[in-house]
Amino acid sequence: MDKLRAMSLFVRLSERGSFTLVADELGTSKSMVSKEISRLEAEIGARLLHRSTRSLQLTTIGEGYLAHCREILERIEDAEGFVQGVQGQPRGKLKINAPMALGISHLSQVFAEFMREYPEMELDIHLDDEPVDLIENGFDLGFRAASRPFDSTYIGKPLMNFSYAVCASEGYLQKYGPVTRTEDLVNHNCFIYSYFRGQDIWPLQEGVKIKGTLRVNSTPFMLDVVKAGLGIGFIPDFVSADAIREGRVVELLSEVNKPRLTLYAMYPARRLVPPKIKLCISFLQEWFEKHQPDRD
Numbered sequence: 506m507d508k509l510r511a512m513s514l515f516v517r518l519s520e521r522g523s524f525t526l527v528a529d530e531l532g533t534s535k536s537m538v539s540k541e542i543s544r545l546e547a548e549i550g551a552r553l554l555h556r557s558t559r560s561l562q563l564t565t566i567g568e569g570y571l572a573h574c575r576e577i578l579e580r581i582e583d584a585e586g587f588v589q590g591v592q593g594q595p596r597g598k599l600k601i602n603a604p605m606a607l608g609i610s611h612l613s614q615v616f617a618e619f620m621r622e623y624p625e626m627e628l629d630i631h632l633d634d635e636p637v638d639l640i641e642n643g644f645d646l647g648f649r650a651a652s653r654p655f656d657s658t659y660i661g662k663p664l665m666n667f668s669y670a671v672c673a674s675e676g677y678l679q680k681y682g683p684v685t686r687t688e689d690l691v692n693h694n695c696f697i698y699s700y701f702r703g704q705d706i707w708p709l710q711e712g713v714k715i716k717g718t719l720r721v722n723s724t725p726f727m728l729d730v731v732k733a734g735l736g737i738g739f740i741p742d743f744v745s746a747d748a749i750r751e752g753r754v755v756e757l758l759s760e761v762n763k764p765r766l767t768l769y770a771m772y773p774a775r776r777l778v779p780p781k782i783k784l785c786i787s788f789l790q791e792w793f794e795k796h797q798p799d800r801d
Contacts, residue, residue: 605633612630639659645781662769669740670739670746670759672731681693694719695738
């Protein structure tokens, strides 16, 4: 048997927790994945997994073996990365997780340029506003916004700073009245972003509790409804800036302090960072430095 392939399969299975998911990802059958793991268990002479109809659970030996497998596969990746780095020919796959809004507004542009510059690299990009565990889901790189550093499990490289804008259309304001103070928002139809930590409390001054007829997990979607004159949105400025500049929406309460966040390229901490990740982050930092608008 190909033990390295089996070890890689075992690591993937431990991360996904499902034979079906792994089989679908690899384009093979559930039974083939199960047989490969069974052969690995027979080869090493120990059971690695407790199988049931509902879940998979690592045995005590499986937990220890998993750590060794990860270390071995990481060292192989480091060795291959060393060769590519010396030859100056980056290649391989980068699995990337990013927020949907950022993917639509910025990442399609930056990664199009990256692909032209490094045609040997293969990108596997997943856009999803719901936070996911990068390590558990096998991502090499993720994008996260935060106001403070990450824990030691991850390393975050800053790419850009951003804030938020309270947005409404001229038509909405003419119909429902102006907003000149944060207190005015309680009398308006204010939309809620599903994954915003505050949910229905906007972080303006001491915090303003809002209510509205729309809850949505996409800020570009929210912006479109705001432009249609149906309510007010609290939207990241990298999503709303063009609409404000072009006059399709109006920024309200611009003088009120709002959260200022940093967008990070984030990756799991490890002894040696693969050259492909270093290369990608360097490219991203240069691109965002070039394209980020000046802010006060």
